[in-house]
Amino acid sequence: xxTEIIKQRLARPATRLIAGGxxxxxxxxxxxxGRVFLFRPDExxxxxxxxxxxxxxxxxxxxxxxxxxxxxxxxxxLTLFISEKFSEALEPMGEHWLIREYGADEVLVRKELTVPxxxxxxxxxxxxxxxxxxxxxxxxGVPDDLESEVLALERAGVIESYYDLVTHCYEHKxxxxxxxxxxxVDPGEGxxxxxxxxxxxxxxxxxxxxxxxxxxxxxxxxxxxxxxDFY
Numbered sequence: 257x258x259t260e261i262i263k264q265r266l267a268r269p270a271t272r273l274i275a276g277g278x279x280x281x282x283x284x285x286x287x288x289x290g291r292v293f294l295f296r297p298d299e300x301x302x303x304x305x306x307x308x309x310x311x312x313x314x315x316x317x318x319x320x321x322x323x324x325x326x327x328x329x330x331x332x333x334l335t336l337f338i339s340e341k342f343s344e345a346l347e348p349m350g351e352h353w354l355i356r357e358y359g360a361d362e363v364l365v366r367k368e369l370t371v372p373x374x375x376x377x378x379x380x381x382x383x384x385x386x387x388x389x390x391x392x393x394x395x396x397g398v399p400d401d402l403e404s405e406v407l408a409l410e411r412a413g414v415i416e417s418y419y420d421l422v423t424h425c426y427e428h429k430x431x432x433x434x435x436x437x438x439x440x441v442d443p444g445e446g447x448x449x450x451x452x453x454x455x456x457x458x459x460x461x462x463x464x465x466x467x468x469x470x471x472x473x474x475x476x477x478x479x480x481x482x483x484x485d486f487y
Contacts, residue, residue, distance in 0.1 A: 257405040259414070259421055265402060267388040269323045270432030272425050275379035275458050284366070287316045287383070289428070289459050290376035292335045294364045301369050302337050305351035309371045310337035314453060316430070322385035323431045325450045327473040333358040336453075338469075340375075345483045346443060355471070355480050377460045381428070389432030390422035396440035397433050426468075428453050434470040436485060443481035447472040455486075 275289050284294060292301075292312035301309045314336040318324050328334070335356045343352030358364060391397025398406070398418075409415045426435045430451040434440070454468040455461055463469055467486025473479070 257402075257409075259409065262402055262405060263388070263390070263421060266390050266398065266422065268390075268432050270386040270389040270425055271321045271323045271430040272384045272386050273381045273428040273430070274384065275381055275428070275456060278380070278382060280380040284364075285317045285320055287314075287320060287381040289314050289379055289381060289453065289456070289461075290374075291315060291378035292337070293366050293368055294333060294335070294358075295367050295369075296358075297363065297365050299356075300367075301371060302354045304339040306339075308339065310339050310352075310354060311371055311374050311376060312336075312369070313338050313376065316381075316451070321383050321430055325431055325448055325473070327448045327450055327475045328357075330359055331357045332360045332362075333364065336471075342464075342484065343482060345485070346441070346481060349480050349482070353482055375460050377458070379459055386425050386429070386432060388423070389425045389429075391433040392424055392436055392440070393418045394439050395433065395436040396442060426454060428456070434483075435468045436470075437467050437487045438485045441483055443472045443483060444474070446474050446476055447479075447481055448475060 280286060292315045304310050316334045318328055318331055337354045339352040406418050425432055434449050434452055450471050450473050452468045452470045455463045455466045463484055464486040467484055469484045472481040
């Protein structure tokens with residue numbers, strides 16, 4: 257199989273998110289890590305199962321992103337809160353992590369709410385389009401038939417490895433493929449990978465040991481799934 261056909265079948269668009277490097281405008285259409293300031297009038301910072309405030313991890317203004325998952329159709333704003341102690345991987349949402357989604361017509365108000373002792377440093381995000389993101393070789397994203405084709409190209413000496421063909425975005429991102437550190441997992445039938453937040457020294461986030469937080473959504477049920485791994 258031609259290498260370009262392999263790439264065409266695997267490529268997915270993504271949005272890379274870069275923390276800081278510019279002065280924030282402090283408008284409602286900015287995306288942030290380490291800060292959430294838009295809430296429904298009756299909302300506050302959520303509590304985890306131990307009654308402790310979850311940390312405000314992120315606020316994403318989706319119309320400002322070059323690419324976002326079709327699973328987020330109709331969502332204007334998404335906010336993420338996670339307990340200081342991470343949940344178990346693939347733990348259902350609610351006890352240790354929470355995503356809030358807001359539509360275009362919802363009334364939101366600014367609330368400068370903070371959690372004492374939060375280790376996250378707030379930074380605004382700059383969005384960059386990634387035309388082609390590719391799955392990691394052992395991340396369960398390469399179909400069996402294409403895996404066989406890549407191995408055949410290696411045996412024939414056309415390429416030395418899969419990574420001669422592709423690149424992968426490891427940073428904070430929407431879309432594309434998850435950045436597994438270990439072998440990939442499948443969160444369940446019908447779930448679509450939506451976004452990830454990666455370890456980042458600038459925002460003082462280290463996911464256990466240089467890992468990433470990864471999130472999927474089921475378009476049919478609206479259910480979210482979380483997974484993380486590390487080196």
